[in-house]
Amino acid sequence: MSQLADFQNEIYLNGLADVRPDLPTDLTKLEGLAASKLSATSFGYVAGSAGSEGTARANRDAFDRWRIVPRMLRDVAERDLSVTVLGTPMPAPVLLAPIGVQSILHPDGELATARAAAATGLTTVLSTAASHTMEEVAEANGPGSRWYQLYWPKDRDLAASFLDRAKAAGYTALVVTLDTFTLAWRPRDLDQAYLPFIRGIGVANYFSDPVFQKSVGGPVTDANRQTALLHWIGQFGNPSLTWDDLAFLREHWDGPIALKGIQHPDDARRAVDAGMDGVIVSNHGGRQVDGALASLDALPLVVDAVGGRTTILFDSGVRTGADVAKALALGAQAVLVARPYAYGLALGGEAGVRHVLRCLQAELELTMALSGHRTVSELTLDSLVRV
Numbered sequence: 001m002s003q004l005a006d007f008q009n010e011i012y013l014n015g016l017a018d019v020r021p022d023l024p025t026d027l028t029k030l031e032g033l034a035a036s037k038l039s040a041t042s043f044g045y046v047a048g049s050a051g052s053e054g055t056a057r058a059n060r061d062a063f064d065r066w067r068i069v070p071r072m073l074r075d076v077a078e079r080d081l082s083v084t085v086l087g088t089p090m091p092a093p094v095l096l097a098p099i100g101v102q103s104i105l106h107p108d109g110e111l112a113t114a115r116a117a118a119a120t121g122l123t124t125v126l127s128t129a130a131s132h133t134m135e136e137v138a139e140a141n142g143p144g145s146r147w148y149q150l151y152w153p154k155d156r157d158l159a160a161s162f163l164d165r166a167k168a169a170g171y172t173a174l175v176v177t178l179d180t181f182t183l184a185w186r187p188r189d190l191d192q193a194y195l196p197f198i199r200g201i202g203v204a205n206y207f208s209d210p211v212f213q214k215s216v217g218g219p220v221t222d223a224n225r226q227t228a229l230l231h232w233i234g235q236f237g238n239p240s241l242t243w244d245d246l247a248f249l250r251e252h253w254d255g256p257i258a259l260k261g262i263q264h265p266d267d268a269r270r271a272v273d274a275g276m277d278g279v280i281v282s283n284h285g286g287r288q289v290d291g292a293l294a295s296l297d298a299l300p301l302v303v304d305a306v307g308g309r310t311t312i313l314f315d316s317g318v319r320t321g322a323d324v325a326k327a328l329a330l331g332a333q334a335v336l337v338a339r340p341y342a343y344g345l346a347l348g349g350e351a352g353v354r355h356v357l358r359c360l361q362a363e364l365e366l367t368m369a370l371s372g373h374r375t376v377s378e379l380t381l382d383s384l385v386r387v
């Protein structure tokens with residue numbers, strides 16, 4: 001590490017940042033670097049969004065319409081960014097969003113991500129569509145904290161098996177993604193005729209599952225691989241699910257459950273009525289419904305509807321410490337971040353993910369302190385102005 005980086009890390013940033021001198025500390029620059037490193041297909045899959053990508057742009061633009069109003073002389077010498085969310089203590093209100101198929105970014109994929117999360121103390125949310133099994137990822141995460149994200153397959157026995165395995169492997173909370181029972185119209189992937197799954201990436205948790213294997217006549221080998229992939233395509237999502245089906249989750253998961261993909265206040269109310277423990281206000285990073293509202297614009301509506309009655313998390317468009325502060329001030333208890341750490345993974349493996357997480361955490365801490373906030377709970381609507 002260069003002398004300057006040492007100075008930044010140890011003296012100026014109090015050892016928080018763990019910056020890598022070869023990666024930018026402005027995290028918005030990661031995407032451009034990842035574009036040069038990754039294949040056109042992998043980069044297109046990760047950076048791309050639905051349709052004209054208007055919602056992805058709206059996600060970012062929405063952050064610009066809220067500005068922080070710094071306050072002075074508030075004794076911010078001692079800062080504490082820690083929170084406890086759905087029973088999990090975290091040093092900062094930032095989680096690693098579920099990202100499937102991470103081996104298209106780096107051979108170590110979710111294993112590197114899980115190690116980086118453990119090193120920073122932040123919680124990683126593992127996708128059902130991961131490129132490594134949930135047991136392998138749990139081992140890599142070790143004493144770290146991890147949640148499991150369910151893509152709810154059509155076969156109930158398979159869903160129940162996923163939940164049993166996740167519980168046994170130490171995943172403490174369940175995130176159920178509702179907005180992606182099928183992939184949206186994604187021109188970058190359509191134009192490049194690219195889907196990671198067709199190459200067998202993202203199916204590790206399915207192919208290793210005893211219920212899945214029973215459905216395809218035994219362990220997946222070269223001989224039945226094609227059958228297994230076709231079975232996977234048929235199983236992946238269930239467009240027929242309704243609110244009544246949530247009872248199934250409660251029967252099979254005794255820990256906290258959060259529904260991901262909530263944008264409408266009535267859906268947030270229904271989640272609470274159905275006994276869910278939290279909602280994640282998310283539009284999947286603009287990857288599903290092009291033309292949908294910016295996720296940050298949905299946040300205050302959801303907070304108005306169910307704030308104080310449930311845990312509210314947020315994602316889609318978070319790129320900087322200031323973005324995190326704004327989402328918290330608007331009422332989220334924590335945020336999930338996705339593409340920035342995906343690019344960190346592509347550029348530097350585990351160390352790249354750590355770089356992103358530490359920079360985000362350090363930038364958040366400085367933003368909060370310099371604007372007069374010592375703790376997350378001090379960030380309120382009064383901390384912002386809409387311009």
Ligand SMILES: Cc1cc2nc3c(=O)[nH]c(=O)nc-3n(C[C@H](O)[C@H](O)[C@H](O)COP(=O)(O)O)c2cc1C
Nearest residue numbers: 046097098099100127177284285316317337338339
């Ligand atoms: C390449 C990629 C893969 C993703 N895979 C999943 C997934 O498996 N499960 C899920 O719930 N969300 C998935 N997401 C959505 C993220 O969890 C998150 O909601 C979204 O990307 C947040 O927006 P951001 O990328 O602007 O931070 C994925 C996103 C990307 C970019």
Ligand SMILES: CC(C)CC(=O)C(=O)O
Nearest residue numbers: 100129180183202284287
């Ligand atoms: C469908 C998944 C496996 C990945 C995903 O959620 C995404 O590509 O947005």
